[in-house]
Amino acid sequence: MDKISISKATLGRIPGYLDFLRSLSPQKVPYISATTISKELNLGEVQVRKDLAMVSGAGKPRLGYEIEFLIERLEDCLGRNKITLAVLVGAGKLGRALLQYDGFQQFGVKIAAAFDLREKTMSIDSATPILPMEQFDLFCKEHNICIGIITVGEGSAQQVCDRMVESGITAIWNFAPCKLQVPSGVLLQNEHLALSLAHLRNQMSQD
Template identity: 50%
Template sequence: MKTKEISKSTLQRLPAYLNYLKTLSPRETPNISATALAAVLGLGEVQVRKDLASVSLSAGKPKTGYSVCSLIKEIEEYLGYNNIKDAVIIGAGKMGTALLNYSGFAQYGFNIVAAFDINVTEDGGEKGKKIFPLSKFGNLCKRLNIKIGIITAPASAAQEVCDLMVANNILAVWNFAPIHLNVPEHILLHNENMAVSLAILSKHLKENLKKSKKHL
């Protein structure tokens, strides 16, 4: 399928479509309409049609809708979920270890092969996922041609860790450390800022509580 350029907001909605479609039984629900998807996910019907048109080769048919199986395949192909992508973690604390052992990434074509930590002196880990000394990072990345790095190290060490990843040909960095990182222009950096997420949740909750009090 030819890749189309889509907006960031559309890209963020695609996993929601995919997750819902995968809950449907192909035998019981072989097709689904944009109207039905919009209703279930609380989105506008026009928006859903535009989103699906950006990744689907065929438009939904009147009274029939989209083939669920075909739509799943097309969204997975667009997002790259059908191609396993290997990644490594630097920072084997509680968060790093939890991500390392999380099996759910596989359904998104994502595979964390190992973690590294400065405090590890010998190979360790469980469930087949190893935790290595940081000194082995460069060799493993080169040997396995790793291009995705995840940072769960403390904020004080995050920039140094990021620089190490860039120096070892990592092209995409998923950063969980609560700090701004500087990367070259060709590096894709995504910050998973939990403080921002909590601030949004808190503000939303505060506004809802105010509205509730007004109705009392």
């Protein structure tokens, strides 16, 4: 069940591979070639070979990849057999949008709860509870939370980040448009939406 070092681009193609492979009947034809996969999914054959090599090693000469084994390996990459739990702090518009986004589960991550600095309880049309910050540390420890998502404003982001680190979180996905300090050993991934849009605008003006 070890996860494999794969690029974000490869990771993004895995759900497509899985959907296709699951539509086959490995009882009848147990192997499939990279050529067939690449034609079916309209991808370059070299890319398919590289992706699959990262995930499950090379195919067998003249046979290709064993479909059932490949499906298992691809599922492992997505962590489908071992859901990773995350918490989110900041149940504003963006936080709620993420809570109601149902695309995370297919990549093996589930937001177990959201927390908010301001209000004790909030009604929301989502299955995920929104809890007061007083319960944060205990919840993270009890549920063995590894990932923290920061959707508070710039002013509270560092404080929330510190609290996450103290509660044992080792990977932080930050949407606040500011630099955060994390101790070594904690992964930080910034999602600066305004910057992405500005970058698109600047690329456009090159044409």
